[in-house]
Amino acid sequence: MDIIHPDLVPPGLELPPNYSNPACSAYEPRLPMDLWPNVISQLPFTGLEAATLVCQYFRKLAQPLLFQTLTVKPFTFNPKTMKISPQPDSYLKWISAKLSFCCTPRIAASVRTCDVGPQDLFTDKEGESEDPGRSMIDEVFEALVKFKSLTHLILAKVVLTDTNLAQLSRLSICPSLTLMHCTSSAPAPLRLAVKTLIFRNDAAEAGLDTLLLSMVNPNEIEVFSLVGDTAKMLLPQLPHNAVFSNLHTLCYDYSIATSLPLQPFLSRCHALEEIHFAPPTNVVEMPMSQMLDPSDLPSLHVYHGPDFGAHTFTTGRPIFHVRFWGCDLWGGSRSLDQLVPYWQELQLSSELESLEFSVNRISKVFLEQIFYLFPHLKALGIVVDANEYGIYGIYTREVLMDTLSSIHLPPEIEYLSIAKYYPWGHEDTPLKDLVRMKEYLAVYPALRYVAFSGEDFSWRFDPVTGQAVDAPRIIDDWRGAHL
Structure with a gap:
């Protein structure tokens, strides 16, 4: 591997004077500058001298766990001044340095x-003569094939060529893909x-259907999210007669539900377990105009979407x-009525958890009405979007x-959260109130997480231990057994 030229070394971390000496091979490859903050923040040292020593011999001391994410995006050369914006060719040198480092076997x-x-930064369009991107x-x-443990690939504003698609096809395990405003120039x-x-794209560009059809294999796809203005x-471009036999989670843009019949597609998703509708920026109650046969979606057990479409x-x-x-x-939250x-x-689904x-x-x-309708409820999350200056109290x-x-x-309750949308201010909870609350909750042995926050208070604690919980936890944590 070639040694990176001295002009690519971050300021203050220059190579020693004997750079031309073959004995300095321990310094190759140089770590790209935008990775240094991540490294320095996780290594214990005192004083600049110790930090410099760690940096100089970092290749020997590198801990692969620090490099689980490879980011290839524009960054600022001088984080102190941020006055000079590097030219694209300078970025390309840094990107090459980063890839050289990350492609070493231990890091890869x-x-x-x-x-x-x-x-x-780059004009990523096939066929242009000046295209550093x-x-x-x-x-x-080309480097992806060296990352044997790669599980997630995120692409934003990238035009995938037929060569890029072929490179993806060579991966032993195709990773989870997030495509944001991407398209394809493949024929x-x-x-x-x-x-x-x-898959998200808000602009109708050439090549979108080619890209989507390349990624959606009815026999392979398990989780599919299609959102954005396009x-x-x-959706109608997907194979019309294929059965999506392994698809278990589906996320749609809400605009699809109000403009297209979903039944022809959903009837071919025999294993679908979860359906999610991404809310629009401005939530407006529009009829979903959807009709499903009783035999459709026999395994569905998760619904995230508009209440009026449930x-x-x-x-x-x-x-x-x-x-x-x-x-x-x-535009405010619903009232109780x-x-x-x-x-x-929903009461027809008596097993709601x-x-x-x-x-x-x-x-x-x-609350009594909720617990009466759903006696087996195990997790309840309520956001109280109250207007202090209105009629809601x-x-x-x-x-x-x-x-x-x-x-x-409910006797089986495990997760309970009643939180104000935007709590204003905070004050210490009176000890008598906290003791009273813990005594009240102690009779529910299944409880593992409780959170209450409002205008003048914020409590989060584990009823089992009685200890406070620092970070908020959501119902998805409960479903994943991560409380």
Whole structure:
């Protein structure tokens, strides 16, 4: 491997004067500058001299766990001044230095994620004579085969050529792919064995259908997310007669549900377990106009989407987990009366285990109705989006204590979170209130996480140990057994 020229060494970390001496081979390859902060922050040392010593001999001391993510994006040469923007050819030299380092066997074996985004630095279009980004992207794709543990590839604003698609096809295990505003210049699709695909594009560009058809193999795809302004245009491009036998998780842009019939596609997803609808920027209640046959989606047990569309997907199916989103006519959270009809429709799925939604206020009757309709509930997440200056009242510690003091939680409850959307301020919780709350929750032995936050308080603790929990946890953590 060639030694990187001295003019590529970060300022302050120059090679020693005897750079030309063959004995200095311990200094190759030089670590690219944008990786140094990640390294320095995780190595214990005192004083600049010790730091310099660590840096000079870093190749011998490198810990592969520090380099699980390879990022190929523009960065600033001088983080102190940020006045001089490097030219593209300088970036290419740094990218080559980074790839040289990451392709050494020890480091390459640790790379799990590769994040490639030329952004606005390069004009990544095939056929242009001046295109520094093209060579950089080709070099990255050529290196992918050396990362035997690669599990996730993220591409942003990249035009994939037929050569790039062929390079992906040579991977022993095709990683999870996230394609953000990408397209393809390949003349025809090259079917890949992608298991997980996240596909987003907001501009109708040539080559989008070729790229999508290359990534979606009906016999291989397991997780598929199709969002963005072009989603409803691309869905009809998928194979019409193929059965998606392994697809278990599907995420759609909400615009698809309001403009296209989904039944022809969903009827071919026999193993589908989860369906998610990504909310639009401005949530407006629009009819979904969807009709499913009773035999469709027999294994569906997760629904994340608009509350007004839940009936179509949950009725008659073994739903265990539901996450609602929706709003009133003024763009605020639903009221209690507006939510009740949707809960009653969900009651047909008596085995419901988790429920998430937002509401403009809480009350004793409100919670009692939830626990009555869903007696086997194990996880409940409520966001209280109250307007202090409107008609909904304030979600305070007193409101919470009064609400919970006289109701009974489901005996199997494991996760409980009632949090204000934007808590303003915080003050110490009176000890008597905290003791009272812990005594109240002690009668529920299954509880593993409790979070309450409002206008003047924020509690997060583990009822089993009675200790506070530093970071908030979500229902997905509970589902993944990571509480």
